[in-house]
Amino acid sequence: MSRATSLVSTEWVQENLSNANVVFVEVDEDTTLYEKGHIEGAITFHWREDLQDGLIRDLISKEKFEALLSKSGISNDSTVVLYGGNNNWFATYAFWYFKIYGHQDVRLIDGGRKLWELKGLPLVTQVPARTASRYVAKDRDNSIRAFRDQVIASIGVKNIVDVRSPAEFSGELAAPAHLPQEGGQIKGHIPGAKNIPWSKAANEDGTFKSNEELSELYKAAGVDFAKETIAYCRIGERSAFSWFVLHELLDLQNVTNYDGSWTEYGSLVGVPVAVGA
Amino acid sequence: MRTCGATPGGPDLAGVDLANQTVIQGVVLRGGVSDGVPNGSPVDNAYVRLLDSTGEFTAEVPTNLEGQFRFFAAPGSWTVVVLAHGAREEVKVQGQLGTPIDLVIHI
Numbered sequence: 001m002s003r004a005t006s007l008v009s010t011e012w013v014q015e016n017l018s019n020a021n022v023v024f025v026e027v028d029e030d031t032t033l034y035e036k037g038h039i040e041g042a043i044t045f046h047w048r049e050d051l052q053d054g055l056i057r058d059l060i061s062k063e064k065f066e067a068l069l070s071k072s073g074i075s076n077d078s079t080v081v082l083y084g085g086n087n088n089w090f091a092t093y094a095f096w097y098f099k100i101y102g103h104q105d106v107r108l109i110d111g112g113r114k115l116w117e118l119k120g121l122p123l124v125t126q127v128p129a130r131t132a133s134r135y136v137a138k139d140r141d142n143s144i145r146a147f148r149d150q151v152i153a154s155i156g157v158k159n160i161v162d163v164r165s166p167a168e169f170s171g172e173l174a175a176p177a178h179l180p181q182e183g184g185q186i187k188g189h190i191p192g193a194k195n196i197p198w199s200k201a202a203n204e205d206g207t208f209k210s211n212e213e214l215s216e217l218y219k220a221a222g223v224d225f226a227k228e229t230i231a232y233c234r235i236g237e238r239s240a241f242s243w244f245v246l247h248e249l250l251d252l253q254n255v256t257n258y259d260g261s262w263t264e265y266g267s268l269v270g271v272p273v274a275v276g277a
Numbered sequence: 278m279r280t281c282g283a284t285p286g287g288p289d290l291a292g293v294d295l296a297n298q299t300v301i302q303g304v305v306l307r308g309g310v311s312d313g314v315p316n317g318s319p320v321d322n323a324y325v326r327l328l329d330s331t332g333e334f335t336a337e338v339p340t341n342l343e344g345q346f347r348f349f350a351a352p353g354s355w356t357v358v359v360l361a362h363g364a365r366e367e368v369k370v371q372g373q374l375g376t377p378i379d380l381v382i383h384i
Contacts (some may be wrong), residue, residue, distance in 0.1 A: 030338075032341075036321065036322075036342065037322075040279070047296070085339050086337060086338075087337065102375070114324050114339075114360075117362065118324075118360060118362055120362040164332070164379075165333070165335045166333055167329065167351060172351055173350075173351055175349075176335070176336045176347050177327050177335045177336035177348045177349055177350045177351075178337070178338045178347070179349060197334065199333075199334035200334075202362065204326075204358075205360075221313055238287075271321060
């Protein structure tokens with residue numbers, strides 16, 4: 001994958017609004033945004049109700065993913081174009097999700113909902129009626145997902161990138177500053193993790209920085225691209241953003257997202273924890 | 278639109294544990310006059326960014342239908358940046374535990 005195949009511009013979106021093979025999907029943290037207005041023809045997935053198992057803490061099953069996409073009129077050969085608020089956090093999480101279940105052609109709008117709005121481009125409130133399809137997902141591709149035991153075994157061995165804000169990394173805050181301060185049982189970070197906040201990869205308007213800037217960002221922070229890299233945050237969404245940067249834009253294949261992230265790690269009994277910058 | 282009589286600034290603080298939270302919140306208005314009473318039209322499609330004392334990005338939220346936003350920060354110096362179509366505003370604030378900061382930002 002690369003920037004050319006994984007990312008589309010707002011201009012591309014405008015040119016493809018009536019392309020029948022393209023399905024635009026908005027995925028937001030603030031799930032009221034879609035109702036306020038969305039890109040014409042776009043449907044929405046609710047990050048919690050649609051994309052979390054609900055009973056156990058996990059992704060939805062293959063069968064549920066197939067049902068969600070079928071209900072939404074997404075076919076195996078659809079070009080799925082994701083976007084969302086909050087600099088595409090949850091849209092990149094959904095992108096990672098589509099890759100987990102093997103969707104062939106999934107892309108992200110560079111700048112997401114924010115750039116669309118900052119450009120003053122039109123939003124509509126009409127919810128499109130889509131004809132149901134028969135979607136067939138692949139088995140989960142866990143080569144892009146990290147689990148807790150792999151993370152613990154990777155301390156001092158692989159690159160571990162903590163993409164949370166410096167205040168969360170150091171242990172000052174337990175959650176991002178727009179959320180009540182709840183998180184794992186304790187505060188801090190995985191020992192040896194490099195703190196490279198997801199936000200450093202984005203421009204103020206929500207677009208991604210250039211590949212040259214991104215590559216320099218990670219290398220300067222001590223990430224060795226020859227090694228495997230695990231990205232984590234608090235619940236796995238922001239780290240999906242950084243996973244997208246490393247795996248899709250920089251085209252590094254040995255990158256995983258630890259979606260258990262700090263809410264899991266920071267609650268594990270007996271695992272090593274570091275605090276401070 | 279003049280919102281005289283309404284609580285100036287951000288969302289209602291009922292239910293927020295102010296003793297344990299450092300709240301930085303407010304409202305973004307377009308037009309109107311900054312005369313101490315919030316007036317102007319709420320901007321419901323702005324993005325508000327919170328930067329820490331070193332200018333590092335910490336969080337971002339979209340404004341709600343009333344043009345309001347809220348952050349749960351920590352005590353210290355913060356910068357609030359408002360981005361909207363054709364506008365960008367910065368406000369420096371000092372966060373304190375227990376005393377919410379309530380901003381009225383005109384763009």
